[in-house]
Amino acid sequence: MVTFKDQLYAWRGVIFALFLRELQSKFNDKFGLGWAFLEPFAFIFALSYLRGLISGDDIHSIPLFLFMMIGMVGLQSLTTCLQSVSTSVRRNKPLYAFRQVQPISAVLTAGFLEFSIKVVVVALLSLALYLMGETFEVNDPLLLISLFLLLWVFSISIGLIFAIAAAFVPEVDKIKSMLTRPLMFISCVFFSLQDLPEEYWPYLTWNPLVHFNELARYACFESYGTKGVSLNFLIEITIVFLFLSLSMYHITWKKVLSR
Template sequence: MNPNAPQPLSLLALLRSFLGYRALIVQITKREVVGRYRGSLIGIGWSFLNPLLMLAVFTFVFSVVFQAKWGVALEGEEEGKGVFAVVLFVGLIVHALFAEILTRSPALILGNVNYVKKVIFPLEILPITAVLSALFHAAISMVVWLAAHCLLIGLPGWQIVFLPLVLLPLLVLSLGVAYILASLGVFLRDIGQTMGIVATVLLFLSPVFFPIERLPEQYQPLFLANPLTFIIQQAREVLIWRGVPDFMGLLVYTGIAMVVLLVGFAWFQKTRKGFADVL
């Protein structure tokens, strides 16, 4: 693999790389997940404990301290803290998935300098492993959500089977963003510092803590421009409100996400030959 040779830019090349290095992708993803908790007493148990603590803290602050309500009832029962908790947690899971990719992507190349300089390595798989690692933690959080829903409300509806379809466009978009940030993080080190701020802004500019209908109409377009808003709404539709997703909306979102992925992958492939010089 000659780093100075022209790199393929098409999504087909990305798919071939994914399939050809799938065993390596699994191994690196596993290393990332396990390595995050290496040396801690609880170990990978933190992946369960973190979302559980996050759910408890946010539920207490917003439903007890601020007396926030969604203004809905499930299964004919008056809304209580249980309903608020499960609705809130869906938004937090979607945001955490995207935020983890945002904050980790700028350091993907910087944190793996040996892969750039000393060995022949398919650098294009690193953003894929970051997305899969974030997806693993989101899956753990979903297990916690499911347990909370069963305990506080009851079994969710069969519409939960649509959740992978709802999250897929966001994963495609996230991968495209990861490629752009992984490349920019090499040349502009400040990118890594700003992504934490961007993730926080996205949290409060999405309907995580309140329904978007409560906003004044002049502010709603700002929230709708947030790429998380539509996915959060659709995730709640299938998980909480027991409805079917907006298939046309998901199709449009997927089309935009594919464009972002194509641009991000092409940018990464075009700039990767300069990584070794900068590092």
């Protein structure tokens, strides 16, 4: 008789094997993990240069490069995790012939891989800041870590919803692409919420990424403030989408296997 402990060991082995498989397929060129660092660094540098022409060396008490770095890390954490998780069920479909491998294992593996990559990228970006002479102290590291974990759970939840929907309607992938493209301009990456008149804030604050970026900047610099954003909103919407995604998976995962 198979015990629950044996099932956990088997599940851990499946996730570890899937993790190695995903890691090898994601970085199978010469640069490997270097691309994960070079791409955001070059993009942050370009955006910082363009924003510097408009507003100078700092934005609401935050150094320009740090302002852009926080926004870009938040945006790419959401979009890369969403893309990887939403396609993980389809990518690993041949492996479902093995009884131990289930779609949720592929989803968790993809989410954990993207989380691990972003941790390494943030560490490398912090090292780059130190070498550039941009030293600073994080005002509230616990809040910053909590925000990153909330964003990770939110991204996996949204990705799982899209993965299930795409299993029944493949055209959902096109809708996902259309929805993610404007995020660069409506998520307070290039600008701050405080740059806009308050009457326009309701058109942006429905977006959880706005709250994440603004609160992450506040967690690093207390002088930035939290006007217009709410941690409670982030927690509530993350719980809602987590519950919705798990409910959809529980109802449909057997049908997903047969698609």
